[in-house]
Amino acid sequence: MVKFSDRLGKLSPYPFVEISRIIAEKRAAGADVVTFGIGDPDIPTPQPIIDRLLTASQYAPNHRYPETDGLPEMRRAFAQWYDTRFNVKLDPDTEVLPLIGAKEGIGHAAFCFLDPGDIALIPDPAYPVYGVGTMFAGAESHIMPLYEKNGWLPELDAIPADVARNAKLMWLNYPNNPTSATASEEDFISAIAFCRENDIALLHDAAYSEVGYDGYKPISYLEVAGSKDIGLEFHSLSKTYNMTGWRIGMAVGNAAMIKALFQIKANLDSGVPQAVQEMAIEALTGPQDCVADNLDAYTRRRDRVVKAVKTMGMSVDVPRASLYIWAKVPDGYTSAEMAQLLLEELDVVVTPGSSYGKYGEGYIRLSLTTPDEQIEKGCQRLETWKIPPPKGS
Numbered sequence: 001m002v003k004f005s006d007r008l009g010k011l012s013p014y015p016f017v018e019i020s021r022i023i024a025e026k027r028a029a030g031a032d033v034v035t036f037g038i039g040d041p042d043i044p045t046p047q048p049i050i051d052r053l054l055t056a057s058q059y060a061p062n063h064r065y066p067e068t069d070g071l072p073e074m075r076r077a078f079a080q081w082y083d084t085r086f087n088v089k090l091d092p093d094t095e096v097l098p099l100i101g102a103k104e105g106i107g108h109a110a111f112c113f114l115d116p117g118d119i120a121l122i123p124d125p126a127y128p129v130y131g132v133g134t135m136f137a138g139a140e141s142h143i144m145p146l147y148e149k150n151g152w153l154p155e156l157d158a159i160p161a162d163v164a165r166n167a168k169l170m171w172l173n174y175p176n177n178p179t180s181a182t183a184s185e186e187d188f189i190s191a192i193a194f195c196r197e198n199d200i201a202l203l204h205d206a207a208y209s210e211v212g213y214d215g216y217k218p219i220s221y222l223e224v225a226g227s228k229d230i231g232l233e234f235h236s237l238s239k240t241y242n243m244t245g246w247r248i249g250m251a252v253g254n255a256a257m258i259k260a261l262f263q264i265k266a267n268l269d270s271g272v273p274q275a276v277q278e279m280a281i282e283a284l285t286g287p288q289d290c291v292a293d294n295l296d297a298y299t300r301r302r303d304r305v306v307k308a309v310k311t312m313g314m315s316v317d318v319p320r321a322s323l324y325i326w327a328k329v330p331d332g333y334t335s336a337e338m339a340q341l342l343l344e345e346l347d348v349v350v351t352p353g354s355s356y357g358k359y360g361e362g363y364i365r366l367s368l369t370t371p372d373e374q375i376e377k378g379c380q381r382l383e384t385w386k387i388p389p390p391k392g393s
């Protein structure tokens with residue numbers, strides 16, 4: 001019998017792998033499933049970006065191994081985009097590193113900071129990869145619970161002094177998945193002060209920085225004084241340019257940390273395919289109307305889904321950023337029970353909040369990355385349905 005690693009046994013099934021399996025099973029049985037599950041844009045990658053891929057694919061040097069640090073032109077394009085968008089100056093040669101999607105960089109970043117037995121400060125509920133990367137590095141997650149009453153921001157004062165002193169890494173993510181919460185400059189100032197005082201690297205995941213509604217423009221953590229001394233920011237082209245399938249993101253910030261991540265990656269992967277890097281150059285430097293068009297679609301869908309969820313009798317805030325509606329399930333139901341019920345009774349897929357950690361219990365997440373007519377169909381199912389009284393009531 002072969003022997004597998006202990007870490008494999010510690011992994012829960014990745015939530016969306018499980019959800020994809022259930023959807024496939026239901027569809028095979030003939031069900032008309034509407035999914036508000038994974039945050040994977042349904043709108044195609046803009047044509048100029050695809051055209052660039054077609055051209056780039058014909059260029060033989062692009063058929064070979066890419067460099068880990070990517071094409072200089074791509075790093076420059078990203079630095080320029082950062083300057084235009086956030087007024088943050090980055091050295092494209094030392095402060096920018098392409099990733100095979102933000103997820104890859106987030107997972108590998110743990111190896112730059114954490115050794116077995118170390119502590120990382122991990123928010124909960126959260127994108128699962130912060131905690132999984134920590135576990136893969138043999139380190140411990142100290143959970144920072146996020147509560148609605150605090151706007152889904154961590155209570156830094158609640159972190160015990162000895163934990164703070166020993167922690168090596170903190171993850172933050174705003175606009176937040178799954179809660180849709182946003183962070184202000186003051187919130188980042190407090191986090192930076194805390195991390196500086198305790199010599200903690202502060203890593204910020206900004207995958208949803210370009211999904212802000214009603215004129216709201218999320219800020220970059222790197223706009224805040226002192227951030228670059230202690231941290232990195234992780235970006236993704238996935239949601240901004242509907243490029244989840246092409247796999248490209250970026251880490252930016254502290255040069256020594258970028259170098260560390262470069263070293264880890266150079267030993268584990270062989271970089272982002274150059275034709276995909278060319279797509280990123282096109283995305284970042286070409287016409288940006290697709291970003292506004294996406295926002296129009298998501299705003300329409302956000303308003304429609306919020307209305308349906310409220311009509312159903314669940315309480316929900318109108319998000320000002322991100323791709324998700326985070327709705328409170330009625331008393332008497334767990335989030336998994338509610339997700340199960342919606343699937344069984346309405347063929348509607350939502351993600352239980354508990355998939356993002358124990359403090360996500362009591363909520364469900366609905367993603368807006370589903371075509372309009374599917375959104376409409378799903379909303380009609382939701383709002384014409386009566387939530388049955390919970391068992392035992």
Ligand SMILES: Cc1ncc(COP(=O)(O)O)c(C=O)c1O
Pocket residue numbers: 039100101102103104127173176177205207235236237238244248249
């Ligand atoms: C918070 C957060 N970070 C990172 C990612 C992954 O982005 P990418 O597609 O660039 O790997 C996601 C994807 O859903 C996310 O929700």
